[in-house]
Amino acid sequence: MSSRRLLRALLAVASAGATSMVVPVASAENAELASRFTLGVLPDTQFYSRYATPETGDLFQKRYGSRPYETQTAWLVENSDDLNMPFVTHLGDVVDQPNIPGEWAVADEAMKVLEEAGLNYSILPGNHDLYSDTPESEYSTTFPVSRAQQNETFQERFEKLDAESEYHIFEAEGQKFLVLALGWRAPQEALDWAQSVIDKHPDLPVILTSHEILNIDGDGEVFLSEDYGQHLWDDFISHNDQIFLTIGGHHHGAGHLVMQNDYGHDVINVLQDYQMAYQGGNGLLGLIQFDLTNGKVDMTALSPWVSRKPQETLNQFDHVLLEGADSWSVDMDFAHRFADFAPHFAAGEADDPDYAARAREIVTKGYQEPQIDPGQLPQNDQDYPVVEGTVAHWRPGQVTADGKKLGDGEAVPEGAVIPDVSGNGNDMKRAPLSTRGSVGAQLEDVTASSDKHELSSDTGSLVWANKNENDKGLSWFETAADAAANSETFEDGYTFETFVKISDDFDGDNHWMGAIAREGERGDVVEGIDEGQEPPAVLAVSSLRELQWSAVATSGDTAGTSNWSHEVPKDEWLHVAIVNNPETNTVEMFVNGAPILRDVIDSRGLASADAPWLMGAAMWDGDPTNPWNGAIGETRITHGALPKEKWLSARVHEDAQPQPGVSSHLSSQSSSSLLSSGSSGSSN
Incomplete structure (x- = not known):
């Protein structure tokens, strides 16, 4: 057994004691086999890093006996083979306060789980990862080029301070894909570098990740952010036909927007950022499935951390799966979409189950939905604890x-x-x-x-x-x-x-x-x-x-x-x-x-x-x-x-x-x- 598979086996055994009852979901085995693979997405982890430090009382460990960031990366490692996941992307804001060493230590340990298992990933700095005009930053110190080179997929990094960007090439289903990870509001010189990367690989489909691309309004509608996303689209994305998918965070919420580039071809733009969710994101991450046979891109939003919290801690804000704007499906005929630059692109062998359904089965196995005690209605206007x-x-x-x-x-x-x-x-x-x-x-x-x-x-x-x-x-x-x-x-x-x-x-x-x-x-x-x-x-x-x-x-x-x-x-x-x-x-x-x-x-x-x-x-x-x-x-x-039994929401009347x-x-x-x-x- 390889060291990578051995580590996954050990992690799977360690997590086998997860809580309770199975939530019914569609079975992956019932789906027609197709050529499929998945991509893991780690949205803004800033509060996971901040509140797992001694300075903040290590609240996650204290309350739940685990930490969400480490749980996310461990789950991705445990299930990357079962989900045919060759690659993971991090969307930036790795930490919340970049001048606090303890936060970088938390992020370091969490990302090390991927490295030790050999699960390749890209990472990029968000605005919360930058703080100084010094010759180096904590981001570049914690995630230097030498560390990125541990990924078999790593190709090159643009090393300008506070705009560090990198690119990777991974293979899935017999085809190669390029991941272009742009640093915080990448300046023109970084975009020039990114253009040179695409020019060197004119036949590869490109997935672009950046901390900020889409924004979201009060009605949940997503759109290109005025501060940067619109500029990135106008000056870079729209006239690079190879870019078919963009993924960003920064603005709180989730959704997707399909736009047509200068060639009249679809580009799927994804927003995923859960830092303002319960418990700083509640361990939610994204799993994107590419169904090359049937021409679909499917997003599933799930939380492996919620499924492993002690049952007695669960409440109405805990969700192991999110639906609606958070989990979605978009049609994309890949061979047709890539025909102008990759005419030989073709789906692999149709021997893969529905990995999105399988992920749902995995994350809900042994999980019991919280039984919320709704409390008791007051009997009259005096039915409260007088203190x-x-x-x-x-x-x-x-x-x-x-x-x-x-x-x-x-x-x-x-x-x-x-x-x-x-x-x-x-x-x-x-x-x-x-x-x-x-x-x-x-x-x-x-x-x-x-x-x-x-x-x-x-x-x-x-x-x-x-x-x-x-x-x-x-x-x-x-x-x-x-x-x-x-x-x-x-x-x-x-x-x-x-x-x-x-x-x-x-x-x-x-x-x-x-x-x-x-x-x-x-x-x-x-x-x-x-x-x-x-x-x-x-x-x-x-x-x-x-x-x-x-x-x-x-x-x-x-x-x-x-x-x-x-x-x-x-x-x-x-x-x-x-x-x-x-x-x-x-x-x-x-x-x-x-x-x-x-x-x-x-x-x-x-x-x-x-x-x-x-x-x-x-x-x-x-x-x-x-x-x-x-x-x-x-x-x-x-x-x-x-x-709590003395709060105004509690009752005193027996009837x-x-x-x-x-x-x-x-x-x-x-x-x-x-x-x-x-x-x-x-x-x-």
Whole structure:
């Protein structure tokens, strides 16, 4: 047995203990035999590298007993023979912070799995892999030419700093293919080199990989990126007929776009980037099948890491396979497509099964879909755990004006009150429309609603109609200047909870919005802090639809830190919990009970500028800004790190009714809403 096959056998044995029940998929053996092979695709791995380091608490290993990057490369090695996979491509952003040696060490070990098994691969730098004007970079040090030469397919590298590019030639089904891997926004001299490569091999079909080619909008539509992809198409791809497939990442999401080049021939352009998915990508990778007999290119998006997570850790954000825009099929008559430059191109012997179906069988073998506990519906508006140490518990569903509870759809007048039901007197009132920053605001910008998260025992919520910060003035609620909650610093830790829904018309291109903030400026709390105009604490939604908890601690890292979620869906209620544990000095975020990836280490307490709490906007330079667009439900902050059974989503009444099935906010989240929509920004 060869050393390569022996290593794969050992890896297969090591992974044989994967979890549970088989998910039915189409059988590879039922497909008609054809000439087929596959190509492995590793999209942006930046967060896999970052959060597997000691500096970040090695969160993957700590939570799941494995790391996604290593699991991806090990799976590709284990199954490359079974999937007839001669080659793997990496799309760049190998790491997140290029000046952190530990991240490069993680990437080094993960890619070494391919090398030790003899599975050839290309790699290229993304924008997150570059950081200096020094004579060499960590990318070129970790992945030098000498390392690339370990691949039997390697031919040559263009070695300009920060634009390192390389090309490979691999053989499959009796035919040769050229892979051209272009470095970050390859400059003209790199494109000149790339052109010389194609000119030296005028009869080879070319697969071009680059970190950035396609972008994606909020509706999941993909298009050439204005910053680079359009230029690359116009000046290079379109007039090189040999390029029939391009693959890129950088912009968060997945999809494909078939375009005609200058010769009237199809070019399949692929976007695949899952860094904003749950757990920084959740181990998702691409498998592209080339069916030379039937003339098809098939993409399958799958996660070998999800299939190996401990069963008890799985939740509604875990998907072993993605469908829709993520997995697709495109017709391409290869012999006809390549006729002008490779007239002798022909399919190999028709003796291969459907490798896409086989990959699905492999990744789902022994896997059991998570059985999501949807929780129990509240029996009444008091069916929640009352917690000693509660500082404030605001219930927007019980908003009143002149002592009268507002009805569904009623506009909320100035001075309307969101009650603090903790008994501590921290009520919030709607700020007058004449207040700073509110010019242009209307009463009907905020309305009462009976809509709420089904696990909230409040009777409703408040809805803000702002489209973006430039459309209207701001409308917000705030505590009184002398409210007791204003000065609390929570040095014994805290648990902050809220229920929020992002409006379906949220526009990420024009909006960064705040839900709840602590007023004042963090620069008044900590001297010399960066961006001192920021508030001491704020729950916000970024233009990429990430939930952000940004706060200044009272001890530990007081420079201002942020928890970031994965990309969350629009028009669906979310329960958000932020837990500061004083014993570990950590701040963890949970979305619908699932732990997010980018948490905070070395942080305790919540600094105060002795200013009010605010709902419906963020703060900047002492004034409200970035208005909320959507709904906000009940919100509570308590002393101490609360376990889940004490959260507002938990029940206390024994006669509370189980939900009649997995609740809609858990079951209706498709891969497209969680992974591929609303993200038109660059990699962050």
